[in-house]
Amino acid sequence: MLYKKIKISENIEFDNVILAPLSGITDKPFRETVKSIGAGLVVSEMIASHAVIIKEKEALKKASRSNIENMTSVQLAGCDPDIMAEAAKINEDKGAKIIDINFGCPVKKVVNGYAGSALMKDEYRAAKILEKTVNAVKIPVTLKMRMGWNHDSLNAPKIAKIAEDLGIKMVTLHCRTRCQMYKGKADWKFTEKVKNSIKIPVIVNGDIISIDDVKNAMSISSADGVMIGRGIYGRPWFIKQVLDYIKHNNQNPQEPSSKEKLSIIMKHCSKTIEFYGERKGLQIFKKHASWYCKSLPNSSYFRAAIMKEDDSKTAIKMIEDFYAKVT
């Protein structure tokens, strides 16, 4: 049986299909869209702990959540244990239900500041961050990490054990090393090593873009659940298909009809404009619009036209007209 509820505290449990944190993508409008279709848990974009402390407007906006999302985890990144702890507490006070700690981000700007996946190289600092953050809040704290810095230091099982001993409630593994960045194929099998080192739930992540991938990743990894990232670009409904497969053993879960897709897309669009305002909202939504139209007839023409459009009402009409033609 692939389906299970992941229980990480007395009153927090969710279906074992999770939307990955994706900077610049899993903002509140997108998380609401995915959650309302059917994810067990959605995770915010990574938020710099220091920015939370100094109450940077952008960071607070990223951490904001709504009732529609219901189950959202706020992901924090940083290298200073005290600042991470304080940022976690601020988010708890603002109503966050779960804090996720980022030991996975590979980008230079983050690792040069000794945060993200750089912490896989510094087990002492990593442990301090985990310990202080867990002790600062009453809500559950989870961890997302990579397999290690490189293939000579695959220490995820060791860090997972340290994390469990310090009170972390769930571990997600992006099955690559930092040095791989996003290259190569995610090594789902490695998750088994993490799974065997701890008793808390382990989630497998990386390169899961089809139902066959879900099937293989779950069986190869023995994980308790899956986290989906880039596989939802332009198809937030994929997460529901994954849940249909996992929960009901539906080997061929249906895509929504074109009409249903259009309704999801338009709601996502209006939420984005409402959240960011017309100008910025449209700018941000254009990226999603181009993913939504991928591989549909005349999509390259539509993509070029929408990218040039600056008026949100005209853009919304263009999206409606485009999809009306393919429904």
Ligand SMILES: Cc1cc2nc3c(=O)[nH]c(=O)nc-3n(C[C@H](O)[C@H](O)[C@H](O)COP(=O)(O)O)c2cc1C
């Ligand atoms: C554009 C982009 C932004 C990302 N942002 C984050 C982030 O904020 N926090 C994080 O832990 N991982 C982040 N990741 C990593 C993903 O959560 C995920 O681990 C990775 O993409 C592998 O999963 P996938 O193949 O399903 O996308 C990001 C990845 C991408 C491509």
